[in-house]
Amino acid sequence: MKSTIAIAYDFDGTLAPGNMQEHSFIPKLGIDKSAFWEEANRIASDNDADEILTYMQLMLKKAAEKNIPITRKAFMELGNEIQFFKGVESWFERINTFGASLSINVEHYIISSGVRDIVYGTSIAKYFKNIFASGYIFDANDVAIWPALAINYTTKTQYLFRINKGINNSFDNSQINRFIPYDERPVPFSNMIYIGDGETDVPAMKMIKYQGGTAIAAYNPENKSRPGKPTPKEICEKLIADHRADFIAPADYSENSKLDAILKTLMRRIAEEEKLEKFK
Secondary structure (H helix, E strand, C coil): CCEEEEEEECCECCCECCCHHHCCHHHHHCCCHHHHHHHHHHHHHHHCCCHHHHHHHHHHHHHHHCCCCCEHHHHHHHHHCCCCCCCHHHHHHHHHHHHHHCCEEEEEEEEEEEEHHHHHCCCCHHHCCEEEEEEEEECCCCEEEEEEECCCCCCHHHHHHHHHHCCCCCCCHHHHHCCCCHHHCCCCHHHEEEEECCHHHHHHHHHHHHCCCEEEEEECCCCCCECCECCHHHHHHHHHHCCCCCEEEECCCCCCCHHHHHHHHHHHHHHHHHHHHCCC
């Protein structure tokens, strides 16, 4: 029986530059992206609310004001317009093939605060065993009417446990809270790798490291410094300094890139450790 490795990815800033809403949704509104996020954050502050819920509600409000469709199909069409970092679209098949050469089954997951129906519309959606991301409830006409699920930076950690325990949904709280002996869990934490881009991934990175897995911080090398703000690389370097991440690399998913080399080396290590375990 093949061993399984799970690779969990943040989406925004990790697989694609910026936030997914900035690729086409916010431009269609005809407003500046900073203005949208400032308004969403202000609503959260004024109402002591979760920032993910407020941005999701603001998306519906702004779309209705501009007569922009807010159906499931429209969200998926937004996903089709997302441009990824270099090498992303060929990454998954290459990593799966490499895993097969090591007799390892590779599972890919998204854990994101973004909109799951946008991710479903992307060219890479077919590669994920599950897409854990914020989502809407849709009415009989497939129009988004209410947030169904909001995943923020702290709740990301529960989805790592869902992967660990083999729970492929977001609603089952009885299974997630049930104790399962560690040797009976489908994907041990030592076989899990989390790839994220910054501070919103800190709880997930810290937890995966604590449980024996590996955290990789990926940064956009094209984002330069701004007055008073650290660069993406500096943010990732601080994650290393603070022992939140194990490795950092540019968000370049091409073959033979630094990120590619790190991931494949980790996969080799896991494969060798699994062999050693059989001798015990």
